[in-house]
Amino acid sequence: MLNAVVIYESKHGATRQYAQWIAEDLQCRFVERKTVDINDVKTADVVVYGGAIYAGGVSGVSFLRKNFQVLKSKHLVVFTCGLSNPADSQNTDHIRERLANTLTTPVMGQTKIFHLRGAIDYRRLNMVQKVMMAMVVRPVKKKDPASRTAEEQQMLDTYGNAVSFMDRASVAPLVEYVRSL
Numbered sequence: 001m002l003n004a005v006v007i008y009e010s011k012h013g014a015t016r017q018y019a020q021w022i023a024e025d026l027q028c029r030f031v032e033r034k035t036v037d038i039n040d041v042k043t044a045d046v047v048v049y050g051g052a053i054y055a056g057g058v059s060g061v062s063f064l065r066k067n068f069q070v071l072k073s074k075h076l077v078v079f080t081c082g083l084s085n086p087a088d089s090q091n092t093d094h095i096r097e098r099l100a101n102t103l104t105t106p107v108m109g110q111t112k113i114f115h116l117r118g119a120i121d122y123r124r125l126n127m128v129q130k131v132m133m134a135m136v137v138r139p140v141k142k143k144d145p146a147s148r149t150a151e152e153q154q155m156l157d158t159y160g161n162a163v164s165f166m167d168r169a170s171v172a173p174l175v176e177y178v179r180s181l
């Protein structure tokens with residue numbers, strides 16, 4: 001199996017947990033983006049980057065673009081960790097659009113992307129995050145209940161509390177992909 005490293009950025013721990021599960025399965029290191037030294041990545045054949053989704057963007061993923069001179073000779077894998085359901089292609093299309101803008105064509109073209117579902121505890125958010133989530137929820141609340149999607153209704157039902165969609169088994173396709181390289 002090729003030598004891999006998992007790099008992640010996580011504010012509340014969900015992305016970190018996925019990074020840890022993936023690293024356990026691949027028997028490799030997992031490192032927080034803020035502490036990573038690009039020289040330590042030079043020996044890896046596969047770089048897996050995991051970023052939490054905030055306001056549609058994948059945290060810290062520009063790391064791949066900024067370090068592409070070093071990374072372009074490697075297999076690149078990105079996993080995203082958000083609350084929206086990745087089984088809905090509308091959700092993943094949005095994420096991929098934003099990724100394409102951030103990563104630019106050369107990096108995007110070389111990157112295999114996976115989407116994982118995270119968790120949220122509204123009580124642990126800071127003030128800015130609470131305000132942002134209130135802005136997301138407000139128009140959904142105003143909608144006629146009959147016209148809400150199942151995901152919107154679920155968001156209203158769990159708003160203010162803790163909800164987790166974390167699933168260890170969901171890392172399997174990514175792990176299998178890296179093993180197949």
Ligand SMILES: Cc1cc2nc3c(=O)[nH]c(=O)nc-3n(C[C@H](O)[C@H](O)[C@H](O)COP(=O)(O)O)c2cc1C
Nearest residue numbers: 010011012013014015052055056082083084118119
């Ligand atoms: C302010 C805020 C904005 C968010 N925006 C999105 C979003 O645009 N799309 C999404 O799927 N999830 C969104 N989320 C949910 C997070 O992606 C989810 O909680 C994720 O598990 C966080 O990962 P972390 O624990 O590694 O930070 C948002 C959460 C907060 C608090």
